[in-house]
Amino acid sequence: MNQSMLRQERTAGLMFALPFCVSLFVFFVYALVRTVLFSFQTYDLFSTPEWVGVANYIALLTDPLFALALKHSLAFAVVVTTLQTGLALLLALAANQKIKGRGAFRTIFYFPSILSSAAMTLIFLWLFQRQGLINQGLGWLSAHGGLIVTGGLLFFALQTLQFLWKRRKYTWMRWGDPFNGLVSFAVTVVVMVIMAGYGIGVRALEQPVAITWLNTREVWGPLPRTIWAIVAMNIFTTVPTLMLLYLAGLQSIPESLYEAARIEGASRWQQLRHVTWPRLMPVSFTVVTLGIIGTLQMFDQVALLGDAAPLESKVTLAYFTYHNAFPPGGSPRIGMASAAALVLATLTLILVLIQRAVGVSETTND
């Protein structure tokens, strides 16, 4: 290839990339640089910015609302990422079979993730009202608590009985054998239905469950109850989709690997630990990275709560930034907002990097 052709290709490449580059530079690079500058200034969007050095960062450190926001964001990211990854993996492991009709399930499982966060959030806010379905469901659960516990115990008893019976007859059976499990489950369900018919294990509630989920200052563990409601909603929308990712990952593992492991006498757990898990690392990596990035920027759900929850119970880093830039009825504190935004950006990068480091060492171990 001669010089002029090379030059032509370079020009063409630059021209092709130009529109996107302009947008990337104006709305990302320039914006990022300006955020860094703003974080060392005081600015209210109208007057001229004033240089104040690290004063904004010091103000952040002493702002109790920022501490809350940071804590909520971190806890939210860790809780949601862990729960959604774990649940998706468990469901996928339980469901790992080649099946017919997977397309239909895929369509259904994708459904929540295409809806707008506004519509989803409103539906969930409705569920979490004081008279909402969540509380009504909890009421039903607590009324049938006796029945459910009995059912669980009965299932374990039946399964163990079958297990012991087989062992006595010198027939091989794992405790968790699916066929016997299905038998125990069927018997349990029949017994539970009969019990419910006679009203055994069912008690009448004196008053309906009325937990205030949203407009409350109550804190459960690392997060306010309000944000726990958002956790539930996030998991609800993500787990089915992530489960499909895991299912695809599981089915790409060649059966011969498991056969080899079995020949060497590996137990189920050992197969999971040494064959399945390392092979799933790429999928897990994607799932966790997406989880961290997505959860740290969680904003829409908080904003859509509107006035229905006190600021202290719903604030996250992303919301703290927005709230400082456009405070309702106050003057914008762009310096504070920018400093907080940079903390958010750094946090995201650090978490992703940590995750990557841990992920890489996992794969090299095996």
Add this chain to the structure above:
Amino acid sequence: MTESALESRVEQAAVRRRQAASLIILYGILLAVATVLMGTFMFALLASLKRDPLEQPFRLAFEQIHPANWVVAWRLGRQGSGDAFWGGFGPSGDVTFELTYAAPADVELVEPAIEVPRRRPGTGMAAAVYRDFAADHIVDWTIEHAALEPFEVEVDGVVTPWQRATWTIRFRHDNEGPRIERVPLTAEAPLSQTLVDATLPPTRIERRGRVASWENITPGSLGYVFNNYRRVIKESVDLNTGNSLFVSWFKNSFFIAAGRVILTLVFATMAGYALARLRFPGNRALFMLLLVSMMIPVQVTFISNYLVIRDINLLNTPWAVIMVTIVSAQVLIMKQFFQSIPKEIEEAALMDGAGYWTTFYRIVLPMSRPALVTVTIMAFQGAWNDFFWPLVLINSPASAFTLPVGLLSLRNAYGGAGDWSLILAGAFMSTVPVLIMFMLFQRYIVDNPIASGSKE
């Protein structure tokens, strides 16, 4: 003996039994997850039809989904305005409505006091601009009383004689006034007699059962079932123009989504092609920057972007929302797609003297249909569902909002009391375009890991 050696001794039948059982368990789990997902939406959808979505306990069977009521609503709508679907009360309207009261035989049944109240619909902004009341355009109503009908009530083996009577009320329109959307009605009767039947079940029972009230006795069948949906459109009005805000939110969302799709297609295909095929200075740096931009939350860059948009006087316009998005994810998809197609055809075209643009436009793009569809869908869905940028860049007037921000304003307007029938109906209506898109193009959405991952 090791476990696997034991396992190999298990008879074939047992193995087959176990495989069948695990298949059943698998379907059970998938079905359970699907039921939880779809169940939640079904419940919310049902609730969006109800007058009170927060009723306790939650009923799965209620007036609006009872087919007998659809038939009645159909008839009433046709009598009222000739429109069996959406009802109303207009010229030549002639509506008959029946009420049946019952009382013990020794109590005299009296005629209920009927009123068409001048009630404003809902609590929204529409109440302020509501002008036409059914009460002003009814020429006369007649009330007729059918013969008393005796019947018996048995309580704990004791038989008491009762009687019931049906009153037929007939409303006629004055043939001059406009077509009115709804005719409210109240019927008051002494406590000693009970309303046992009516053409349509009453919307509310007030004053300890003495007053039965109907929101609308000429609903039409769709107007009856989708009353809340109609209310969202009619009650969210611009106080200055009287136009429906919900409709303008819909239009704005469409405009922004369309603009975003066009801009994304241009930017993403060109940049994707440059990154995939062309050697130019800064190629790698651009790619790294693109990856970083996908990781940094929008909340980090929005202040500067807000100021840029303000400085070029585009605040509160849809153009602002179209412009600010960075289409990194879509560039990535296009790049990967271009890399997956064979180079030879392009090289041949270039050797024949076609320029880079001609090759790209005439040869590469036509081969890229699947990727283009994917990117279009992603861009449309992302723009339609975007909440953050419209919230930041469009503050006023309310008619400039997009749907998600509009929903937030609906929610805040009805905040404390929480008119959940409106909010839920609005939420469901706002999802219709993406739902249609999902049904038409689901294989492009479902099979694309990046599209599913970069969901906002």
